[in-house]
Amino acid sequence: MVDEVSPALSLADWQRMEPSDRARHLSEAVGKAEASVHGDWISVTRAIPSGEGVLAGIPFSVKDNIDVQGDATTAGSPLLRNSPAAVDAGVVGALRDAGAVVVGKTNLHELAFGITSNNKAFGPVRNPVDPARSAGGSSGGSAVGVALGVVPFALGTDTGGSVTIPASFCGVVGFRPSTGRYPGDGVVNLSTSRDTIGVHARTVRDVRVVDEVITREPADFTPVALTGLRIGLPRSRFQDLDPEVARVVQEALSAVERAGAQLVDVDLGDDLAVAAGPGNDLVFFEAPRLLAHRVGSAVEHWADEIASPDVRALVETLSSSPLPVQAYQDARAARWRLQRSYAELFTRVDVVMGPTAPVPPPLIGEDDVIPLNGRQVPIFPTVTRNAGPGTVAGLPMISLPAGDTRDGLPVGLCLEGHAFGDSRLLRIADAVQAALTGA
Structure with a gap:
């Protein structure tokens, strides 16, 4: 309710x-x-x-x-x-x-x-x-x-x-x-x-x-026509989806295509692997150093003051097994490589689009694993899978309501634009939202 x-x-x-x-x-x-x-x-x-x-x-x-x-x-x-x-x-x-x-x-x-x-x-x-x-x-x-x-x-x-x-x-x-x-x-x-x-x-x-x-950048509210717009669909983002998420997203893509957009299958190579591996390493190296500016105790004592078991376990790992400098350097190199892949892709498409998350909202208390297509899968890498690559590359991203599952649960459709192409992405997203809502 x-x-x-x-x-x-x-x-x-x-x-x-x-x-x-x-x-x-x-x-x-x-x-x-x-x-x-x-x-x-x-x-x-x-x-x-x-x-x-x-x-x-x-x-x-x-x-x-x-x-x-x-x-x-x-x-x-x-x-x-x-x-x-x-x-x-x-x-x-x-x-x-x-x-x-x-x-x-x-x-x-x-x-x-x-x-x-x-x-x-x-x-x-x-x-x-x-x-x-x-x-x-x-x-x-x-x-x-x-x-x-x-x-x-x-x-x-x-x-x-x-x-x-x-x-x-x-x-x-x-x-x-x-x-x-x-x-x-x-x-x-x-x-x-x-x-x-x-x-x-x-x-x-x-x-x-x-x-x-x-x-302080003036917004251009001139409508953008979707006719001829090239929308890249990374097929890796559409694999192993909850069936209801897949259905809602497909209906949303059909609405965008009817509005004149051109849907193009694209391949970003190992983008999901970069996000799940080196992308996390960036955070694991940087987080303890950044949090130290805010916390009044040594890192080895932080876990004692953290209430949530999943966060406590993560902080204990960061304290006991800090990421080596070379691993961080490797993660930065992987990030730069991913940024180059995106830059090349955006010479061929205007935006990238896919399901924001592969699953609908999980139940409270499903902190470790969730059901997906008949098996139990780890919640964090599953839910963040599609959002990860763009965030590692530092791209502008926007999630729009795409529709609801048959149980009434919301499903999002995510658009990604080229780095610092935020204004263009927002104009396109405005047009996509109009197509989805029939406005």
Whole structure:
């Protein structure tokens, strides 16, 4: 059962409101956040100042590994010091400068080190369609707040699918920009190579408004025709899918093809292997060094202060068996090779498209393995499989709602663009969403 949140307002709806209506809905948003039973909020802000600007009086949420002045940044873990941030993260500051209002900090997979958001310190983040299922992670709370209509947009972070996967599982839009395009300060990071702040919203157009505020890059809202657009379909992304995911995605591809796009089979070689091996090695080398800037104890003591068993086990491994420098150098070389493969591919296609995740949302508690096509498979590499390559290469990626399974569970369709071709990708995604919705 979904929370009673009505109406579910898009950012465009908020922008059309009179100031008095915005103030009333803003107050309601705070109340809805406080009343949510989906575990999506770690804290809710009662003092909600509002400035002037294009987003004046419009609420948004911030994943609790991103600094908000005056609020503690816990990253969903007892490990981090419970002290308030001195200043806003750069992205938060840009949105506040435009008048947007932070209504609270959202729950996540502990330390953003996972994809279920089954957080043992603050509780699991529950799927807005079926509360017995996961919202995805690590930015689960960000996606749920948007899906339930509490806020029209939310900030998350993405290392290896942490924005796009929750978007897919919760039925919203999730955008991760090219790595390095958004300011990266004020974040509890895991990887300098892969991390970026991202955005959840109800529509691509809403994402484009937020993106313009953050980057100060004027958005071009001129419609893009899908006729003749070359969309690359890496066949590796379509293998071993849950049958319902396969059905929904195929119907979405048919809609895009009917709109005039040209679907092209492509091959990215060992992209999945690079993401699952060297891509993870990048994080395993960088994460302990980055977290050390935030944690007040030596790395060998961190596991004692971590609540979630999966994250505790991972941190114990990072402490006891640190990745050798040569393995890290090899991982960086593999990343550069993958980037070259993508660059060559984008001389032949405009975007890459595929299922955001091979499976629908898993049940809460399925932290190690999930069922897929008659067998038990490890959850993390399975769920992140399709999102991995683009995040390792640092590409802009956006997950769109593609439809629902016969059980009513959301399925996402992910588009990838060339590095720093974010504006073009967003324009194409806007057109694809229109084709999928019949708008």
